[in-house]
Amino acid sequence: MHPVHSQQQLYRLLNDFQHDFPLSPTPYADMAAKLGMSETELLEWLKALQDEGSISRIGAVFRPNRIGASTLAAMAVPETRLQTVADLISSYPSVNHNYKREHHFNLWFVVTAENETRLESILRDMEQRSGLRVLSLPMEKDYHIDLGFPLQLAGNPHA
């Protein structure tokens, strides 16, 4: 039986541990000590949160363009062709995010490749197969220091 955790413990877990995950041989034990629970209890809880989808994963968040090359790309797709073109774009393994957005440029996706040359050739391939132009808007500068996502914005009464 999975122990019941309070909302407060959940917010603390999700809010306080989005960065500085311990780089020690037993990171979960270190985390459990800070949360005042046992390592086993924490591991079971994390597994349950992952299974229900509240946690996407635990681990490193990589900065774009440090390894390989990536870009944010946009296309203006006629509404009647949107699903077909969206499926085409999603079928590329190098596309990891693909969103429909409300704008003249209505398809937005991130393309990642091992280097600039490969990235360019994927973008050209997309243009050729769709017959549409792909706007490539690579990151030029990152202005955000990423400490994770502050969950007190969700109306956490304890924040």
Place this chain on the structure above:
Amino acid sequence: MMQAPSPQHRLYTPDHIDREIIRLTQQGLPLVREPYAAIAAQLNISTSQVIERLQAMTDCGIIRRSGIVPNHYKLGFTANGMSVWNIPDAHINEIGMMVGALEFVSHCYQRPRFLPEWPYNLFAMVHGRSKEEVRDKVTVIAGMLGENNCGHSVLFSTRILKKTGLRIV
């Protein structure tokens, strides 16, 4: 003052062992007592080597942060608005740092304009529980920018067509 990473850092090339560590961890660390030892065993290296390499990749900025990655949608943040801004080039750095420091902004990047159709050079991702909440936050940003805002728009996602963990190797 925040320091935006210099473009030179992009040239850092991790070796094949670093890439293997990234490959094995990019979908998440295993939920076992000694996750780094589990990775080390697969690569036939020591646990301390895995830890040292992750530390080095963190220090040089390849790893932005390490920890729990919550699922915003599951937690009620169902609206995400990509706010885009046309900022005079002379002021992009100061404005970028100001917007990037806002707690409701999860990503803030300078990107190239694509004239004439795309005049926006600053992207700030704003999350909220509703479109209204996102719009309110965008209004806050517009208020802060004053006359440095030469036009903006906010693009809401209407559908997620694909979202997978980052695969970089």
